[in-house]
Amino acid sequence: MNSLLKKSTYILATAALLFACGGKESKKETTTTEVETSKTKTLDIEKPQLTFGFIKLTDMAPLAIAKEKGFFEDEGLFVSVEAQSNWKNVLDRVIDGQLDGSHMLAGQPIAAGAGFGRQAKLVTPFSMDLNGNGITVSNDVWSKMKPNVPKGADGKPIHPIKAEALKPVITEYKNSGKAFKMGMVFPVSTHNYEIRYWLAAAGIHPGMYTKENVQGQIDAEVLLSVTPPPQMPATLEAGTIYGYCVGEPWNQQAVFKGIGVPVVTNYDIWKNNPEKVFVMTEKFIEDNPNTAIAVTKALIRAGKWLDEPSNRKEAVEILSMSQYVGAPVEVLANSMTGTFEFEKGDKRDMPDFNVFYKYNATYPFYSDGIWFLTQMRRWGQIPDAKPADWYASTIKDIYRPDIWKKAAALLVEEGNIPASDIPTTDGYKTATADFIDGTTYDAKDPLGYINSFKIGNKDKK
């Protein structure tokens, strides 16, 4: 009896010891002091140790660059960046406070404040990039689609390819009893709105959302479903979906693996459209105002560094590290260095495929946010009609150019960016018709814009 008790004590002790061995981390006591060489004036940082999340996509680059090039440390910030599994996870972890901030879809903080999906007060002081997405279809779909695409003198397809070429293929699939399924990354993702825009511009109905049915497949001719970005190529290869809309490098990955063909980029669907944003909770920026500004400063510097064409090669090397995007250098370089490969061998110049700084890309424009609200209303994610001023007031709580301006002003003072890089704007870009179907978008008239579409909800003014 006694020996049994004694023995079990040993076992527990051994188990406890094994358990304790887990978090072995070497800690060295040294007394060297660093000499500050950077010209950055550090603010009084409330929370220097931060954890940011991201999804494995090339447009997370500002986070990787700010960390690897030491921009965060210049501000006195010690940042870990962690890859997350999917956008839902990212949203939950930011709202629950496990992440201090994250790379997010522009639609996510907006939906969280506008009544679709999980509700929380999120803010974005920094827009991470413009463009950067593509729509890819499987080899089989492409072979059936290709005869419908008009060709240029060199025998290559004329871009941008419109969804009209896809229409007969969808009918063919339907006649053989197969529903046409395509993937996008999240219900409020740019990709969902872009692929819907592209399809609807050719008269293909992508399906509606209602209050009761949030699948988004009512009346749909193409069934759209959610797949996390890095799994897109594998899902396409498995035949679960016939095409997808996703950010880079997952379109180029399909080209390299020979499993699909990118047909259109979102630069062609809407020239210089907003893509990812950097998101923190409202509580975080209220508790840590200086930290929020310092983070924004570091990210603006990273954006500027990224848009130096000579730096792109190094950026690709950094992104290909397994803790960031991890895809092979060739795949990342294909879209990050001013080109985009459509069909294998059909590599075209696309200097603005990834914009991180040019055209005031980092400034959080209200008009960009309102576009997402109009699309949420168009497809029924916002189930009830809203007055025009609701759009303007909703976006003001979420997009926070005030923080961006403070950060940018400090950067000008330090000499890190020229004063001319700060736009004089009321937050609204001028009306533009740079869309694939030529519809004019004026953020100051959201209802008129919603009503201008053939497919989708219509609201009375």
Added chain:
Amino acid sequence: MKASLTLNKVSNFLGLGLFRTLKDLFANKLEKEDFKNFLRKTIVPLASILLFLGLWNIGAKALYNTEADFKIEKALQNQGQAAADALQVCIASGESSCQPNTLPSPSQVWGSFQSLLRDHNIINADKAAFAEKTAALNKTRIAEGKNAIVYTGRPSFVDQIFRSLRTVFAGFLLALFIAVPLGIFIGLSPTLKSAFNWFIQIFKPVSPVVWYLLVFMIVKTVLIGSADDSSFTISFISVGLCSMWATLVNTAMGVSTVDKDYINVAKVLKLGAFQKIFKVVLPSSLPLIFTGLKITLSVAWMVLIAIELLAQSPGLGLFVWEEFQNGANDSNAKIIVAMFVIGIIGFLLDRLMLMIQNWVSFDKTDAI
């Protein structure tokens, strides 16, 4: 002498007679009649390992060729002869941009294993540099009563293994402390047994994914407002709940099947309930309890990967998932490395439990 003793211990622990016979062979101790035994214990396992590696190599090569041929064929169809020839040259040259992405060969896996170890050394150096850099700052922060800045880089493969082990042991201890006492009570009282039976039968087959979601719902609310990372808590509780059923059922069975004579002796000696449990019931049901604990540990290790993946809790599961997502040229090889590491650690854990079982029980069987 000492070395051979250690070798004996190691080979006993691993449960492989191989090393001992091998040593006897070199010590010229092997009798002729032992030759058959030697064949069975040494040559056959070695031969089967070689056969396995050979088959794997051939299979990997075949898959590689299939994918390469398909790629070349497609280039020929879509872009013409020149492109197909260029691709063929590119594949033969081993350039990473055009390599078929399929099952890696044993040598590729070994290469990845070595690169992971190199990576571990790099990260260790980086950690030391970081500690040096932040030392002064941390001193002032600690003096001000704030938390020190900790390393912000990524964990290495070796770190991931330790983190996974930590999660499994925490989960295992949780299972132990819930399942053994509960099992004893259920085993002793037929009333409790019928009260709990439905509960055990229903929850036993629930999949790890669902346990994770259940624990997530509860822990998230319990820890509401705390900004700490709860992924570790969630994953170890899920692992514990997933794996405790074998121990629970076995303990209950062991306790309820204690020899009636022992119970009668306890009655004759007028032992109290506490004494009865510790002096009579527990010692005689130990073998079954340990069988349960062994199953629990192996189940814990098995479900860990799935749970880490869902909970985004650092460890081998997350490592496998991230490499799958990366889809880089060496990702597949790294996944296979992780597979072997997981398998070998699972095997070692099993032997560890067997050793503890032999140590504490009266019945010294060597059976698996």
